[in-house]
Amino acid sequence: MSIKIGEIPYKERIQNGIKDDFMRQAVSSAQGRFRTGRLTQAAELGNWEDWRDLGEEIRTHTLENLDYYLHQLSEQVARRGGHVFFAETAEEANQYVKSIIQKKQAKKVVKAKSMVTEEIGLNKALEEVGAEVVESDLGEWILQLDEDPPSHIVTPALHKNKQQIRETFAKKKGYTGSDTPEELAAFAREQLRQDFLSADVGVTGCNFAIAESGSITLVTNEGNAEMVTSLPDTVITVMGMERIVPTWEEMEVLVSLLTRAAVGQKLTSYITAITGAGLELEVDSPEEFHLVIVDNGRSKILGTEFQSALHCIRCAACINACPVYRHIGGHAYNSIYPGPIGAVITPLLEGYDDHKELPYASTLCAACTEACPVKIPLHEHLIRHRQIIVEKEKGPTAEKLMMKGFAAWASNPAIYNMSAKMAKPALGPWTKDGMIENGPGPLKAWTEVRDFYAPQGQSFRSWFKQRQKDGESK
Amino acid sequence: MKVSLFSTCLSDILFADVAKNTLEILERVGCEVDYPMEQTCCGQPAYNSGYLQEAKASMKQMMKAFRHSEYVVGPSGSCVSMLKEYPHIFKGDPEWEEEAKVFAAKCYEITEFLVDVMGITDLGSTFKGRVTFHSSCHMKRLLGVKEQPKILLRNVEGVELVDLPWEEDCCGFGGTFAVKNPVISQEMVSEKSRHVSETQAEYLVGADMGCLMNIGGRMEREGKKVKIIHITEILNTH
CATH class of the missing domain: 3.40.50.11810 (Rossmann fold)
Structure with a gap:
């Protein structure tokens, strides 16, 4: 898999999402829960905006000094017995992980939840060299069994209901139990426990890497990251190059923001940390540890006006706040990164060609920007994407001509005045009782969904002129 | 207090009553209200669609229209928020940067103006x-x-x-x-x-x-x- 998840055209994806009643119901109720949780937690902190400011400051500082902190991180990991590999591309990252798997003659790999390994298509690469790869995050495991891409970055199987999950378990794992969540979860636990015990290598993503100590931290509720990092002898962490903080102090701030913004929790059940390998004082330290730092297009974003998109801590607050996402679901974005943040970073990482509709899949309501715990101006980035798409568009399009017309109209009061006068009579033939049900030209698309209000009477400016005249003659 | 009414193109052309009511409220609370006839549209339709140059043409027209105004007050949070973005949009433009700042600082949405400015x-x-x-x-x-x-x-x-x-x-x-x-x-x-x-x-x-x-x-x-x-x-x- 890569960032793009399929070949279905945009309009069809939207229709698929809108027709999926179950998904919409599930997303809607999850959004309600997550949002309420986030707002409750923010209110309890009392000074949420100060926290957001601090979060933004930390991310800005770190990204502006990324080379320094990456250097420090790799020195510290190496000092504590770990290996560090910088991968410029997805292929390089996969190649490196494959080489370790082969060297270890590993048959089974267990994974903790990771978006970046999804992004680089690591599972497929490892399967190519004969390794069995098992996702251990419950949502990811369900999706892996069903060969279905994630639809959300925190709760990847949000679009599936318990009946569907039961069927998947029955078909792929011989499950015979009921569809109660407890029984399903117990079955998953039993199955995964065997995988944890028999795995040769553990692979994780990374929530925050701590430069000062060379530690990797993972934030989970299921505790699976604990198993992935402590049972296999060899652990490989794959991280996006921006997922780094200077010290534990900043990590604490960002985790406080992350768990509250993501699911409305003060803290998750587990925060797992790995520091190096073979350390005598740490009983669960792996014998061998590799850190793969992935660029895959990120450094191209550094230093551009999109740099703040790299501040993202993958909490999905923007996704949970987005009313467009609520109706179309994650798969409609055709990216493993859906929702507002996905619409911003997908074209940056994979180009506009396959993703040019995404920046327009937003009303620019700014609910995302408001929800973001590190204050990424998401809706502004979407506008900037639109500007770039317009700049790239060659030759005249109907929209371009219309916008040229707009500029001429809005920069010339004489033309504007004329249109203000003409609007009512011009729309007269389509107007009935003050409403237009079936409008001409540009109004057509509007009136397919809703009525259009015809001009009430003369324009305000005509009325005002008349009023002034009347005033003077009095 | 001298106030210039920003009708918004939408209310000017389609919903004139909204602009009339805004004008009358401002007059009722004692403002001296004028209506600069050179005003057109805030530029949002073009700006939000990614047409920056076209949007700027409209925005410059607005800044010119309200150049002599003390306060600019309009009946739309959305259009006024667009006016407030001008400094960000004209940043680095030697001719318009300063004017955009001065302009944005005097723009208010009507309820905001009544409560925050007029008290x-x-x-x-x-x-x-x-x-x-x-x-x-x-x-x-x-x-x-x-x-x-x-x-x-x-x-x-x-x-x-x-x-x-x-x-x-x-x-x-x-x-x-x-x-x-x-x-x-x-x-x-x-x-x-x-x-x-x-x-x-x-x-x-x-x-x-x-x-x-x-x-x-x-x-x-x-x-x-x-x-x-x-x-x-x-x-x-x-």
Whole structure:
């Protein structure tokens, strides 16, 4: 898999999402829960905006000094017995992980939840060299069994209901139990426990890497990251190059923001940390540890006006706040990164060609920007994407001509005045009782969904002129 | 106090009553109001569609039109929030950067102006009816004006203000979004319409005609009886 998840055209994806009643119901109720949780937690902190400011400051500082902190991180990991590999591309990252798997003659790999390994298509690469790869995050495991891409970055199987999950378990794992969540979860636990015990290598993503100590931290509720990092002898962490903080102090701030913004929790059940390998004082330290730092297009974003998109801590607050996402679901974005943040970073990482509709899949309501715990101006980035798409568009399009017309109209009061006068009579033939049900030209698309209000009477400016005249003659 | 009325092109051309009510309210509270005839559109339709040069042509016209104004006050949180963006848009432009800053600093949405600048929370208005309020996205999130319209509404005699469920959600208008993504827009506005119905309000009040004509147009299509009404119409009663 890569960032793009399929070949279905945009309009069809939207229709698929809108027709999926179950998904919409599930997303809607999850959004309600997550949002309420986030707002409750923010209110309890009392000074949420100060926290957001601090979060933004930390991310800005770190990204502006990324080379320094990456250097420090790799020195510290190496000092504590770990290996560090910088991968410029997805292929390089996969190649490196494959080489370790082969060297270890590993048959089974267990994974903790990771978006970046999804992004680089690591599972497929490892399967190519004969390794069995098992996702251990419950949502990811369900999706892996069903060969279905994630639809959300925190709760990847949000679009599936318990009946569907039961069927998947029955078909792929011989499950015979009921569809109660407890029984399903117990079955998953039993199955995964065997995988944890028999795995040769553990692979994780990374929530925050701590430069000062060379530690990797993972934030989970299921505790699976604990198993992935402590049972296999060899652990490989794959991280996006921006997922780094200077010290534990900043990590604490960002985790406080992350768990509250993501699911409305003060803290998750587990925060797992790995520091190096073979350390005598740490009983669960792996014998061998590799850190793969992935660029895959990120450094191209550094230093551009999109740099703040790299501040993202993958909490999905923007996704949970987005009313467009609520109706179309994650798969409609055709990216493993859906929702507002996905619409911003997908074209940056994979180009506009396959993703040019995404920046327009937003009303620019700014609910995302408001929800973001590190204050990424998401809706502004979407506008900037639109500007770039317009700049790239060659030759005249109907929209371009219309916008040229707009500029001429809005920069010339004489033309504007004329249109203000003409609007009512011009729309007269389509107007009935003050409403237009079936409008001409540009109004057509509007009136397919809703009525259009015809001009009430003369324009305000005509009325005002008349009023002034009347005033003077009095 | 000298105030220049910014009618917004939408109210100027389609909803003249909104601009008239705004003018009359400003006069009632003692402002000396003029209406610069050179004003056109804030530029948002082009700006939000990615047409920066076209938007700037419109924006320059607006700055010229209000060059001599002390205060610029308009009946739309969305359009005023666009005016407030000018300094950001003209940053680094030697000719317009300074003017954009000066201009943006004097622009206000009408309820914001009444409450924050004039210090008025009760206009002595009377309006009978059960109403619910749609808080428009740009007004509350970009302009940061949330409580002002509600403060004013609560002080209107006879108004019964009921909360709109999922009030924070966008109505699905989004300018060209409504025609570029009609399918998603329809789902969003239909959901908003359902929430309005749940309140059993007779009127849907708002401070942005863009959102109101979207929700109202949809409710008309669905044959609902709820009337849309701009907040200035309620405030401009005695």
